[in-house]
Amino acid sequence: MSGRIATIPNLISAIRIALVPVFLWLMFGPNDYTAAGWLLGAIGATDWVDGFLARRLGQVSELGKLLDPVADRFAVASAVVAGWITGTIPWWIAALLVLRESLVAIGAAYLASRTGEKIPVRLLGKMGTMGLYVAIPNFIIEAGTGYAFHLWTAWIAVIPGLVLYYAVLVQYGRDIYRATHPGVASARADQEEAG
Secondary structure, eight states: OOSSOOOHHHHHHHHHHHHHHHHHHHSSSOOOOOHHHHHHHHHHHHHHHHHHHHHHHOBBBBHHHHHHHHHHHHHHHHHHHHHHHHHHHHHHHHHHHHHHHHHHHHHHHHHHHHOOOOOOOOOOHHHHHHOOOOOHHHHHHHHHOOOHHHHHHHHHHHHHHHHHHHHHHHHHHHHHHHHOHHHHHHHHHHHHHHH
């Protein structure tokens, strides 16, 4: 683990974050939903690149471990809110995603204030995010093009994405409870061993 800041993976994460305002401008400036959807898809498609390069190049860093999930959450949250406002994403999907992200943010703030720890990134969460990175851009592209292919792709990806997103929310809740109630967690582990 490195304390370095200037690494290739961190640069990629920073570029992904910097592209989110461009996406928002496309959504609300020229209302070019097609271009906005493709740009969001590119931001999502490069989600794995920074982590892969960090491990491959031996450039895993504390900053990188922070930047990667921030880039994901910033992109998804911006896309969901923009899609909700413009009507390019079904309102109830946007509402479920805003609720989930709000609960995660509250939980992360609570955990940090109590223990100084961060919520660990989980594989299922990454898989859920991948599903949303397929679904949300396709909803937006369909609003710009009218092509049914994009709408079907969005629906096929969004349901498992939502299920995984909420399954991981439950896991995060357990992680936070165990971290903030260590005595209760160890007592339960002792009971299970004795039983």
